[in-house]
Amino acid sequence: MKFTLSWLKTHLKTDADLATILKTLNAIGLEVEGVENPAEKLAGFKIAQVLTAERHPQADKLQVLSVDHGDGNPLQVVCGAPNARAGLVGVFGVEGAVVPSNGMVLKKTAIRGVESNGMMCSTRELELGDDHDGIIELDAAAPVGQVYADWAGLNDPVIDVSVTPNRQDCMGVRGIARDLAAAGLGTLNAIIVPEIAGVGPGPDVRTDDVDGCPAFFARTVRGVTNGASPDWMAKRLKAIGQKPISALVDITNYIMFDLGRPLHVYDMASLKGGLVARKGKPGEQVLALNGKSYTIDETMTVIADDEAVHDIGGIMGGEHSGAQDGTTDVLIECAYFTPERIAVTGQKLTLTSDARGRFERGVDPAFLDDGLSIATSLVVSLCGGTPSEATRAGTPPATPRTVAYAPDQCLALAGVHVPADEQKRILESLGFGVSGEASRVEYEDGTPVTVPGCWTITVPTWRRDVDGWPDIVEEVVRIVGLDQVPSTPLPRGPGVARPTATPEQMVERRVRRTAAARGLAEAINWSFIAEKEAAAVGGGDWTLANPISEELKVMRPSLLPGLLSATKRNVDRSATSVRLFELGRRYFKQGERATVGFVLAGEKVARGWQAGKAQGFDAFDAKAEVVALLAAAGAPVGNLQNFGEASAAYHPGQSGTLRLGPKAVLAEYGVLHPSLAKQFGLTGTVVAGEIFLDAIPGKRKSGFMRAPYAPPALQAVKRDFAFLVPDMVEADALVRGVKGADKKSIVDVRLFDVFVGPGVEDGFKSLAIEVTLQPGEKSFSQEELEAISAAVVKAAQKLGGSLRG
Structure with missing residues (x-):
């Protein structure tokens, strides 16, 4: 889930800086996967004005420009853009800047024999769009010399948050702002739901599949003029990786990311009769917005008219019925699809979408009317037109759920003492209703006695994941901070625990x-x-x-x-x-x-x-x-x-x-x-x-215990030998042979040198070994040491070796 800092602040009134917001998001369970500020990669690009433009002496398609970028010293720039001309105000990359699209570092160079300093840039080169037919043209009043990103409002960090599957409420910017407000980072701004004065009856829509689509709300807007979405909306969508398409389409995408409410807009000219949410029929085909055709079956919910299927319900709309540039009359769909049906359909079709990700988690079933009104208001304000009354087919599953909860259960389950007043504040700021009385202290004969109390918690409709009192404890502890949970060892039972590792x-x-x-x-x-x-x-x-x-x-x-x-x-x-x-x-x-x-x-x-x-x-x-x-x-x-x-x-x-x-x-x-x-x-x-x-062979099983460690009473004796052996003799063979020369006295043999060179004839090598001898009850006599040495030399001779002089 991506959003910009400024977007977040449309819902959250806060003075917290970016670092504090990021730290708080991680603390309350919304893991920050990354932060990117588009302005950072555009730091070397300034607003500049072309003073003069003359033809390149060696190339007809190139021009030599004199560019003022604000420091009082115009620079000479070779440019091939067809729209480059004197007086144009654009974006100039200074020497040392890195072009975002290809990573090229700008430097002084010669192009066809003419010196060029920096570069006038197109939107594609700055990754601000797909236009590469010419360089960027800005308003003539743009301040020359100012960093372009600051002037264009691009200095707005984009935050990428990993939302776990149970947090359907945080699949919109508002839900994330609500969590931050509960954590004490500011105040959640009130959401404004406009009142729509509809003209004429609502559209003909109904739902025949209450298991897959319990509620289907819709409204028409006639006489719209579709065009480009406003800059503020386009910037926010582009910042999170969404390509602006048109005002009608962008409005539905914006509301989905802003409020977590997916919607769809149909071009009424493409519809034949009313719309119905029904189960699919075996063999039905739908050409989706991604350009691919999908085969429908009876386990899927679709939106269809009298002739054809137009929408894979809750996942993706159809290509031929979506809003186009020439669309004049639209039908806005705001429906509720059950998560289970969405999951089954998406898996069968191997089709993913932003809408599926939200419906599969579970969107707010009580937000249909408000979501439809907000969408209608945006359509009318940006595209004009006259809205109709709303048609409300079916009933969304928005019955309030309640949970019995005692504030003392927080300490009992999580080990964290949170005062009842603070728990109530947290829960209410998250949208929960709290009624009843908490535990209280009464005095009997001067002795304090705690009288247990219980709250009735009303779960908000956007929290499908909250089912019992342990979930309430989780919400309290999450906002207080998991780092506040003490590390308490479990009580150790009597006796010694048996080992659990194999x-x-x-x-x-x-x-x-x-x-x-x-x-x-x-x-x-x-x-x-x-x-x-x-x-x-x-x-x-x-x-x-x-x-x-x-x-x-x-x-x-x-x-x-x-x-x-x-x-x-x-x-x-x-x-x-x-x-x-x-x-x-x-x-x-x-x-x-x-x-x-x-x-x-x-x-x-x-x-x-x-x-x-x-x-x-x-x-x-x-x-x-x-x-x-x-x-x-x-x-x-x-x-x-x-x-x-x-x-x-x-x-x-x-x-x-x-x-x-x-x-x-x-x-x-x-x-x-x-x-x-x-x-x-x-x-x-x-x-x-x-x-x-x-x-590796395992240890032998026997009924005997290992003998106690008994270090030798006498110090070991070490002797070094150097042998000349043929090249083909392996050092390992010499080591094993010497070990077997006297198994009682020789306890270790170690190779410590290999030499080939002056003093060693061709075809031979010198192997030096250290032999460790361990005496038993008495020290070795000189005769015994000589006998062991002779046995070592004899073992080497068996391998073709001889003692090196």
Whole structure:
């Protein structure tokens, strides 16, 4: 729901500034989605006068203008507009201004060899209309040098509010103003409903479908002259994205956005007989205002005459019966359509409109007479003509509803103490009627006794969502402010509560915290991806029959496509280092698979002696993340084996898998394949990985408790070895071989250096490892250390290695 600040102030008398209004809207549950001031993008455009206009020496269709923009120094401007001439007053873009239509920054340039400074603008270039046949022509009295937006009244912020489905009353500017007045931001101006002195009987209208259209009110106005709507109305409609069409059409749109009351105007010359609201007949066709034909059935309500259907009731009018430029006699329809019927019809036809959005929520059934009178008054004042009496067919469901409510229920339900007088003020300012007596204090023998009281709340006809006393509490608390609700812990029952999280959920929590602690930011992506994205990672097993978009059609077989798309969005927004992870599900014919995925791209944040150096990520960075996340998930990382057969999504030779045996793949990682990175628009080295949580073996169930932690009594001993091994020997194979050399004494082996270069013959590499030895009951003797060292060297020799001298 969009509206301008000045529009709001036609209903709300307030001195509050824009920031206060926005803050209050959010506080009372009307979330502000955005604010845009058209004047901001027009700040560099001034009113200017063309002093002279001469033909361009090198181009017949160009002119060289001398333009006065108010600073006393006329500028030379090359212009191709056919209406450019001496004396014309228009809009001039100064050097440095940004043209709204194309984002071009104006600067001094040469056009066909002639210097040009700035630009004289058309309405299309300033996004103020579609005219591009010439530059804007203003009144000769317009003040030269003034900012055009200020002079034209465009300095009017447009506020975009997200209205929840239950707040049908806020689908008009007046409803939003009413809420702000209740919140103490001003006074709601009285709505003026004109009295219409009709001449002659009203039109022939009736309703034969009381379930879909309980009430059908209408009035004719004869002798109208349709034309352009006035500037004030056109500006407000254009500001919220509505294109002005003609006065008759714009009046109905304006009332819909202003008061939340949709209406429709028919050209009486196109009607054959009276109008009736009835159920559709199977196979009936209607050509709607959007230029599309729709097939009607008996579950829909339509407006028809004796020959044809003219309107999909409450959703969209017909193209051939709407008001045209030459229309002279009109019929104004103001009907009430039931929300349920509107919802069913709109869903069947897959047809949306502003009218549907309001009728589907539920418009005010008591506002038919007033809405018709306001519309008639605007038609007569702007287009002339003579109105008839009103015809009122049917009865709107406007019977008042009442709710029994005690002011004490606010504290009991919401935990917020609001004095009864303040509650009454809030409810009455929102349009509720309040009668009865609140709780009171009486004294018996000098002792105060609270006598409970109860109010009878009359619900306004425009609040279809209020059904019981909890809704009344919600209204009070909403206006007081949800930030006033105290945070009160629930009472803890006796004993210790049993854990509610499953072991799988606990694993996911640990992994999520570990990833965040390592500097990765969590991403939450769709579980659906495009077919081409799924094909790039091996293809998906599940394709949706009715996807919300062709780009969200396949259940993801990998988390990488979503993460890579998120990485691209971050890179496009100038992120120099992207570290993202996601914890979610992959989908296969066999079922769902819990998975953790991550992507590292851009510059690595170096630490220690490497700090300050811009470095990229490599496969070892991906492996480090995989090992850390596997450890957090409870995997036996000390027993993992490194294999090189990662999926086709990764770069061959710069990727790998971690397994427990040849078949139990726990994770894959490495540098992303260049073709996959290119497909997602990423450049440079991108590394990634996926940890398959469902493949991690669970803890063994036994009746024994874990042994208490007993740290060793003696300090560990560390020894470093450097081996020359053939190039094809993997470092992981050396580490595992050395670990098995003496399983009793060797508790850890860590690779800390790889060297190839001077001193190492071709075909070999130097691998340096740190071996941790843990003595048992007594310290190692020299002979024992030498024996263990010999066993380590022998293990390396089995792989073709030799101790480096």
